[in-house]
Amino acid sequence: MCRDVVKSIIFDTGVEKLFKRMNLRDYPEWYIKQYVSMVKRIAVQYGRSIEVVYTIPDIPVDYPNRESLYPWNVQRTVEYIELFRDRYIDYLKPALAMPVVQGRKDDIRSVLDTYFRYEHLYNEFPLIGLGPTCSTKNWLLLGRLIVSFDRNVMRPFHSFGAHLKAIEWVLKWKPRNFRSFDSSAYHWIKDENGVHRVKTRKESVESLKRYIERLRGIGVVVD
Numbered sequence: 001m002c003r004d005v006v007k008s009i010i011f012d013t014g015v016e017k018l019f020k021r022m023n024l025r026d027y028p029e030w031y032i033k034q035y036v037s038m039v040k041r042i043a044v045q046y047g048r049s050i051e052v053v054y055t056i057p058d059i060p061v062d063y064p065n066r067e068s069l070y071p072w073n074v075q076r077t078v079e080y081i082e083l084f085r086d087r088y089i090d091y092l093k094p095a096l097a098m099p100v101v102q103g104r105k106d107d108i109r110s111v112l113d114t115y116f117r118y119e120h121l122y123n124e125f126p127l128i129g130l131g132p133t134c135s136t137k138n139w140l141l142l143g144r145l146i147v148s149f150d151r152n153v154m155r156p157f158h159s160f161g162a163h164l165k166a167i168e169w170v171l172k173w174k175p176r177n178f179r180s181f182d183s184s185a186y187h188w189i190k191d192e193n194g195v196h197r198v199k200t201r202k203e204s205v206e207s208l209k210r211y212i213e214r215l216r217g218i219g220v221v222v223d
Contacts (some may be wrong), residue, residue: 008051010098010158010182011039013058016134020063026076027057036088043095051096053158055129056084058100062135070104074114077102077131081121098158100129101149106136108145115153127156127179134161143169150175158182168218186211 013035018024039054046052057080059073060066066073081099089097099122103111111132115122122128130149136142143166146159150170156179167181189198189207198204215222 006050008053008180009042009046010180011035011042011052011054012160012182013055015058015060016063019060019066020135023065025069026059027080032057036092039092039095043092047094052094053096053098053127054092056081056097056099058102058129058131060102060131060134062105062132067105070110074102078118078121081118085121085124096127097125098127098129099125100131100160101157102131105132106138106141107132108141108148111145112148112152115149122155127158128153130157130159133159139163139165140169142166146170146178147173147175150178153177164214164218167220171219183211 013027018027018031035057039052043052058077059069059080061069061073077100084097084099101111101115101122103114111130115128130146133142133145142163146162146166147170149157150173154177156177158179159181161183162181164183164185170178186204186207187198188195189203189210198207212222
């Protein structure tokens with residue numbers, strides 16, 4: 001890893017694999033242990049030179065056939081936040097824990113309700129994550145969710161998997177607390193054969209370059 005290039009890294013728990021492809025209800029206990037072990041290794045190796053952020057395990061319901069798990073997913077996510085606060089936060093330092101605010105798919109009010117119901121808990125963390133933002137196809141609603149969260153929650157936050165159309169719309173509102181977002185869009189590339197997942201290092205580099213160009217094109221500052 002090039003420390004002079006990478007300034008910050010964020011670890012996620014792999015929710016797409018577990019809850020979309022494998023259709024699990026919750027995290028297996030062994031998975032949590034492996035996740036903690038992985039974060040610990042990276043924190044020890046890189047945590048003194050770059051910012052290492054890890055997502056506290058959360059339970060999304062915005063994948064197909066999971067809608068009925070709301071509001072259980074909110075309560076279970078809160079239980080994981082309390083577990084990591086009490087058992088793992090000190091152990092994983094200097095890595096920074098990021099709890100996630102969950103809710104129901106395409107329901108802005110449900111997300112804000114979760115935050116304000118557990119505001120005392122989220123206030124214990126310097127950075128929080130905005131959860132139900134990965135799979136919606138309604139980019140305008142996603143943009144409204146991010147802006148609503150930015151206006152109502154006076155804390156820095158990260159959005160998972162946000163669509164660039166939504167980000168472009170959000171930037172017009174000059175957000176104050178919207179700190180960062182991630183995407184897997186650059187894992188895919190378009191060529192003469194259509195769109196496919198990158199297969200080679202050359203394709204990976206080319207896809208990432210194109211994605212960075214798109215970011216700059218909508219006004220995102222890329223160091």
